[in-house]
Amino acid sequence: MVQRLGSNTDTTRQMLNKTPSKYANVYLMAEDDPGDAELVKQLLHQAFGDSYSVICVDRFGKVLDALAKGHFEALILDMNLPDRSGVKNITALGNQYPDLPIVVLTGQDDLEQAVDSLNSGAQDYLSKNQVTPELLSRSLRYARERKNIESKLKKALQEQAHSNARLKNLAQHDTLTTLPNRAHFQITVPRMLMRAARAKKWVALLYVDLNGFKKINDSYGHPIGDELLRQLAARLKATVRDSDFLARLGGDEFVLMTDLLEDKREVYKLIGRLLAVFDQPFTLDKHEVPCTPSIGVAFYPDADNLELLMKQADCAMYEAKNQENSAVCFYTTQLESQYARNMEIEAHVNHALEAAQFDVQFQPLVSSGNPGATHIEALMRWRSPELGDIPPSEFIPIIENSPTINEITHIVVRECGRLLKSPGVFNLGYTRLALNVCVSQISSAAFCDQLLAWLKDFGIAADNICLELTEGHLMKNVAQCGAQLQRLRSLGIHIALDDVGIGYSSFAHLLELPLDYLKLNRILIDHIDKKPRNQALAVGIVEMAHRLGIKVVAVGIEREEEFRTARQLGCDYLQGYYIAAPMQIGEISRYAKDRPRSDLQLKNETV
Structure with a gap:
């Protein structure tokens, strides 16, 4: 029809x-x-x-x-x-x-x-x-x-295309925060650099890392840590411009690539906005959790490729972590040299352990009031055939948050056990062994358990040991360390606070910590006989410490005048090259035998 x-x-x-x-x-x-x-x-x-x-x-x-x-x-x-x-x-x-x-x-x-x-x-x-x-x-x-x-x-192709798009989105975005991930970053940023090259403009890479994020995870649990990262990502997204590129590389590391800049100084406002993100604490499961960042900044075309740009920003970020008064650090060539040195040390440390390149030496501390009572500090030394002699002040900060630090401490405890087994050590007047540990170790109950096990294995009585911690690090981690220090002190281990007197102390914390000794920073002792202000500060610390039942050690004594002045100011123990240089195990016994007690007595009485 x-x-x-x-x-x-x-x-x-x-x-x-x-x-x-x-x-x-x-x-x-x-x-x-x-x-x-x-x-x-x-x-x-x-x-x-x-x-x-x-x-x-x-x-x-x-x-x-x-x-x-x-x-x-x-x-x-x-x-x-x-x-x-x-x-x-x-x-x-x-x-x-x-x-x-x-x-x-x-x-x-x-x-x-x-x-x-x-x-x-x-x-x-x-x-x-x-x-x-x-x-x-x-x-x-x-x-x-x-x-x-x-x-x-x-229809099947459309569904497949949708599935592919979804998989691509998952592959290029962080599932926790929904931010672009490292893969997306590696694809997008090179295009941004090429655009900057064509326009002959600057771009800045800001590398953001959270301070103390591991402690937040340990204290509140990983779900709380994840929620912190989600909230932070939301704050950052609301802060940056649409033309900037924000990504999460993993863990607590974020990167921000700016849009084109006419002048490097344009990044200052952006940094200000980023820092403002952390002004308010994060509300996490009814907890108000403060959080601070460390931000490293590097610029293209100062770094002319992505790999170098990332390296420089990462280097600057780690320097920002070491700064006391600023959360932001801009990359410099001086930082590059230090960064390269740190990476070199980190790359060699495991081989150094295997090759037995670490050596423990012992330096005496003499008592001002009793020449016969001498303490000994165990000092780690690293003699690398490739890198030369590396002092603890250089390699310890690099490895203190890695498992390697515990291996180092194990060597020190082992050598202390060997020293105590040397004939007549305590008959020669040595009464206590001091060894240095990191705050990151003491804040861990597992490490303290391990330390006590080592002391038992090597036959070292707790009362023979004094643990030394650096003041600057301990003052920033009192809450985390306090319980473990109290525990160790209750078992007879003595506690010393090192590097006192230069810039860190909130002396109120001394009331919270079970301290036996304060060791004055060597900068305070250097030429103290000629510096009335240093003397005044030292007297104040000594007076306060004695009222709290704490003894004071003057460190870094290299001249007779410093020796006399420190004793005159009331320091209980004296340590430095003027008294004795660090020695091997065998030299410690010979030192006490060969050096007449009258000589020590003379020095202690020369006022």
Whole structure:
């Protein structure tokens, strides 16, 4: 049955309202020639009998009207319609009705047009001069099947594309904070550097690391630590500009690459905003947790590639961690030299342990009031064939937060055990052995357990040992160390605070810590006989310490005048090269035997 669009028959209304009718095959035909329309109708009748219906329109605009109102099995399309013609009709219909099968039926035997039609989305191209009922029937059936397969394939490809996009997003974004991750950073930043090179502008890389994040994890648990990172990421995203690139590299490390800068100083405002992010504590499971950053800053094109830029910013960030008064450090060539040295030391330390390059020496401390009572401090020395002699002040800060530091301490405790087993050591007046430990060790209950086990293994009584900790580090970690220090002190181990008197102390903390000794910083003792202000400070510390039942040690005595002045100021013990240089185990015994007690007595009485 052929119906013209606009007919008032019930069949037409059914078809356009998508109401099922007795016709299994409902087609839309665009044909402006009535004779050709009648030909198609006869072909369809021969192919389908009475089980079909066709709506015939003579304008392209009417094709769109019909498609907007009804559903059709396929469109039989003449290429030349009065209001619009050509393959552009196929393209337009495919864009608007992607699931519509289209069979072109035209009077033109044009191979090029046929190829264009198929490339534009038609399922088949037939010539009116050659079409037969069987050919038309087969073409319409195959057109529906091909369109169905095409639609399913398109849907599958879209789903795959969506899945790929999701996987790519997961691969390039941090799942915890949703920020770009290291992989995304490595892809994006080189393009930013090339853009800066073309524009001849600066860009800055800011390397942000959280201070004490491990302690937050240890104290509150990893879920709280994760929530801190999420909240921090949200604050940072709200702070930086859309044109800046913010990423999380892993752990508590974030990087920010700025947009183009006309002048390096433009980064100052951004740094100010970043620091302001940390002004307020983070609310984590009802806890108010303060957090501070260390920020290293490096610039392109001072560093002309990403690897070097990252290295310089990382170097500056670690220097910022060592600074007392600033959370931000800008990279300099001096830092590069120090950074390279640190990396070199770190790379050699494990081999040094295996090759037994670490050596323990012992330096006596004499008592001001009792020349016969002498303490000994165990001092670690590293003699590297490649790097030369490396003092503890250089290598300990580099390894103090790694497992290697415990191996170093184990060597010191072992050598202290050997010394105590040397013939007559305590008969020669040595009463206590001092060894240096790091605050990072003392804050760990596991390390303290290990230390006590080592003392037992090497036959060292707790009362024979004094643990020395650096004042600057301890004052910043009193809460973490206090409990372990109390525990060790209760077992008889003595506690000394080293480097006192230069810039760190909140003396109120002395009331909280179970201290037995304060060791005055060698800078305070240097030429103290000629520095009344140093003397005044030393007297004040000595007086305060004695009232608290704490003894005072003057360190770094290298001149007789310093020796006399320190004793005169009330220092209980004296240590330095003027008294004795660090020695090997065998030399300690000989030192006490060979050096007359009268000599020590003379020095102690020369006031």
